[in-house]
Amino acid sequence: MARLSVSRRGTQKELTIMSILYVALVLLSALVATTWSAAFDMNEVHNLDQLIGRSSVAKARDTNLIDPNALGKNKYTPPEEKAAQFWYDLANEEIAKRLALPQIDKRKAKNLIMFLGDGMSLTTVAAARILKGQLKGNTGEEDALSFEKFPYTGLSRTYCSNAQVPDSACTATAYLCGVKTNIVALGVTANVNFNNCSGSEDPANHVSSIAAWAQAAGKASGIVTTTTLTHASPSGAYAHSTNRFFESDTDIVTYGEGQNGPCTDIATQLITQEPGKNFDVMLGGGMGKFLPQSITDKFGNKGERSDGVNLLSKWQSLHPEGALAYNRNQLLSVDAKRIPRLIGLFNSGVMDFHKLADPAQKPTLEEMTKKAIEVVSQNDEGYFLFIEGGLVDYGNHFNLPQMGLDEVHELSKAVETALGMTNPEETLIVVTSDHAHPLSISGYPGRGTNILGLNQHDTDINGVKYATLNYAVGPNPYLDENGKRESLEDKIDNPSFVFPSYITGKIGVHSGDDVGIFATGPQSHLFTGVMQQSTIPHLMAYAGCIGDGPKLCDN
Numbered sequence: 001m002a003r004l005s006v007s008r009r010g011t012q013k014e015l016t017i018m019s020i021l022y023v024a025l026v027l028l029s030a031l032v033a034t035t036w037s038a039a040f041d042m043n044e045v046h047n048l049d050q051l052i053g054r055s056s057v058a059k060a061r062d063t064n065l066i067d068p069n070a071l072g073k074n075k076y077t078p079p080e081e082k083a084a085q086f087w088y089d090l091a092n093e094e095i096a097k098r099l100a101l102p103q104i105d106k107r108k109a110k111n112l113i114m115f116l117g118d119g120m121s122l123t124t125v126a127a128a129r130i131l132k133g134q135l136k137g138n139t140g141e142e143d144a145l146s147f148e149k150f151p152y153t154g155l156s157r158t159y160c161s162n163a164q165v166p167d168s169a170c171t172a173t174a175y176l177c178g179v180k181t182n183i184v185a186l187g188v189t190a191n192v193n194f195n196n197c198s199g200s201e202d203p204a205n206h207v208s209s210i211a212a213w214a215q216a217a218g219k220a221s222g223i224v225t226t227t228t229l230t231h232a233s234p235s236g237a238y239a240h241s242t243n244r245f246f247e248s249d250t251d252i253v254t255y256g257e258g259q260n261g262p263c264t265d266i267a268t269q270l271i272t273q274e275p276g277k278n279f280d281v282m283l284g285g286g287m288g289k290f291l292p293q294s295i296t297d298k299f300g301n302k303g304e305r306s307d308g309v310n311l312l313s314k315w316q317s318l319h320p321e322g323a324l325a326y327n328r329n330q331l332l333s334v335d336a337k338r339i340p341r342l343i344g345l346f347n348s349g350v351m352d353f354h355k356l357a358d359p360a361q362k363p364t365l366e367e368m369t370k371k372a373i374e375v376v377s378q379n380d381e382g383y384f385l386f387i388e389g390g391l392v393d394y395g396n397h398f399n400l401p402q403m404g405l406d407e408v409h410e411l412s413k414a415v416e417t418a419l420g421m422t423n424p425e426e427t428l429i430v431v432t433s434d435h436a437h438p439l440s441i442s443g444y445p446g447r448g449t450n451i452l453g454l455n456q457h458d459t460d461i462n463g464v465k466y467a468t469l470n471y472a473v474g475p476n477p478y479l480d481e482n483g484k485r486e487s488l489e490d491k492i493d494n495p496s497f498v499f500p501s502y503i504t505g506k507i508g509v510h511s512g513d514d515v516g517i518f519a520t521g522p523q524s525h526l527f528t529g530v531m532q533q534s535t536i537p538h539l540m541a542y543a544g545c546i547g548d549g550p551k552l553c554d555n
């Protein structure tokens, strides 16, 4: 499938759009003395109404939301950015700039692995590194995550066509398809207006992903995530949708406003359309998106689909040689030499935080990564894999760094495992993030201060110690009725402690910082400097000699 260049369309009413998220942090009460494993509802943390600024519906759903419409005003898409070619040209410039330097590496990347820490800001990386060392009994600051030891690093600019602060859909379109688009859109250009189905169904507005480029070159491909297979990040590898929330046909009714004819839901696209239907491996959560409401899934929940279609049966009939796995043992027992195709679904919705998951039933990201590499390694032409630690973002949204940082550790372990299983001479591994979160490490805490504790070396203006980690926006600023900061001495060590925030919102939000790019393997020296997020897949395609853009093999 070629990367399509797109002609500009006549002006349609621009839906102004705001950034960022919000929604229900549902702390299910019951904190038992020794366990709190059921404490968090892992339902979708990204609220459509807030993302697009649909205040009336938002109020109907949740009277406590601030007015997102006010946030959404005066946002627009620069007209020139509606054409995919704008971003291809920019990527070509950024690649040419790097190729103008002395080239120290002639190696071609047979295998391409992209790891994504969703919402993994650079501060989140630093805090996770410190916590990693502290869990070993050390001061912590001196430690490093696996991917921090990679030889080359760069910075990724994360804004989207109409958003200063992006969501995970427009960013997935950037780092997987190489084109920036409008917030909440997937695999379509910014020419498509929000919820406009005729626009998103029109192939002229589609952009193809690096997974499709890899398939066209005869490589294996796959996606791994701790969220749902139909969540914004992995969907960037295969879907074309005006709205990331269209994960099932029922979701389209809920979120779609019935505009301009039918849209194809993301789960259906994954199972029945190119390039999703060709994936050799798909591991993650979200079983409900694939099953009709008449069927109870493996986790005791009813399917979500209204169209009566069982997409997993459909997948099995399309791929009789393929295997399905629903728990850790089934996954681990897959013999990749005999099973050429694998789909694993380990929750009805997104997976559980690693710290709260049942280790007997739920595979870790590291285990999913290992199995995915085993499966795609059977292809002699090499492979492209997208592997996401998606719950870093959830931890940060909930202002629960004790969860988010643990998810970073799980990502770090998965990267380490991938390094150990692959030949560094022919495998390019890129670790990055889609967007940041406004987490700060503040004050002047001394070396070795508990990163999840109070800053022991500074106080606020009233002499009250404060948490070293804090967020710009979140559910609890911990102020008394006079606006004075409460002491957190007897709260902060609670494992479910919600870290403090400056601005009170239902839940934490994304932020507009650049995020890190960490690269190792063939052509990894190109992943340096500051670059548009949309350049990342073009650089990987250059290294792997796939796609329609510039290629190492052209030289």
Ligand SMILES: [Zn+2]
Residues within 6 Å of the ligand: 021, 046, 119, 168, 393, 394, 397, 510
């Ligand atoms: Zn998020």
